[in-house]
Amino acid sequence: MLKANERAVMLPHEVRLAIWVMMGFTAILTILFNLFILLMSLHSYRHNGHWMPCETIITALSLANGAYQLVSYSWVTLEEVDRMCYLDREIFSFLLVTVFSLKFTIIWITAFLTFFYSTKLVIEPIHCYTKIQEAFLKHAGTVVVVIPICGFGICMPLLTVFDATNSTVSNNYCSTVTTDSHTGGIYLGCYLLISDIAPGLLILKSSISITVHLVIHLRHMKASNNGFHVPKLSSEMRVVRMTLILVVVFLCFLFMDLFTNYVTVVHGENIMEITMFFTSLYIAISSLVLIYGKKSFWKGLLHQYNVFLDEFLCLRCLKVPETKAKVNPGPGH
DSSP states (O other): OOOOOOOOEEEHHHHHHHHHHHHHHHHHHHHHHHHHHHHHHHHHHHHSOOOOEEEEEHHHHHHHHHHHHHHHHHHHHHHHHHHTTTHHHHHHHHHHHHHHHHHHHHHHHHHHHHHHHHHHHHHHHOHHHHHHHHHHHHHHHHHHHHHHHHHHHTTTTHHHHHHOOTTTTTTTTOOOBOOHHHHHHHHHHHHHIIIIIHHHHHHHHHHHHHHHHHHHHHHHHHHHTTTTSSOOOOOOHHHHHHHHHOOOOHHHHHHHHHHHHHHHHHSSSSOHHHHHHHHHHHHHHHHHHHHHHHHHHHHHHHHHHHHHHOOOOGGGGGGOOOOOOOOOHHHHO
């Protein structure tokens, strides 16, 4: 923990500039991916007249993803541009609280989504899971509204926890991202427990449940075929792959997020830009995984990608097939 008379260690200017540039590229990709998800979701709503619970959750997640990228990139941009600290420090603090609350929202909605799929993909009719599914069908919209409200309320104390450590003479940055009190350290520890560890455990539990029931499903299908043919899975296999990939990506992000926050709080190194960059990278990858999880979204994205490459003759070699090539079965099958 930083002592009151110590100054936070800042990242070198070259590193911060490189992170700023990479975050810009990541933000562009994330905005494009999530804008695509929103447009496809709106098209589905107009066609069907309603959203399925999973579509409601994914739409809310895409909105939170886009908002996080805009706010976090604004914070980093102001850090680089406002070297003389013309803006009030309260602006940086408010943006930072918004970033933390949006990260809370994204992680918990992701946990909510994986838990939803874990209840949906259960094979045996377990009474507990049936009740949970009924609750999801009725209250999915309410949950995705309550989560960001809770996130913002939990993150409001950060306004008093963060202390200004900037000095235009010493470090030329105007952020407020360190704390010199034990109370602040305890609060940040509790925040990480609520925003990272708790949803992480829920996501891990959901992935284990999905994996177990996938194994059971494979055994049942193989047994029904008397072991002579490899079992063919239904379209739910795409959802299973999407969920498990989301879990792996999240666990990698969780490790980096806990490590960077530990360095910030315990060692007093101001590396908030690195924390935001890893979060932005996680959001970009998870957004692409969400598109993959819905076949119509994935086919639409591949089509738009190929249409874009058609405009440039030199890039047509990068086109990808939109449909899988059919394999003719050999004799005896």
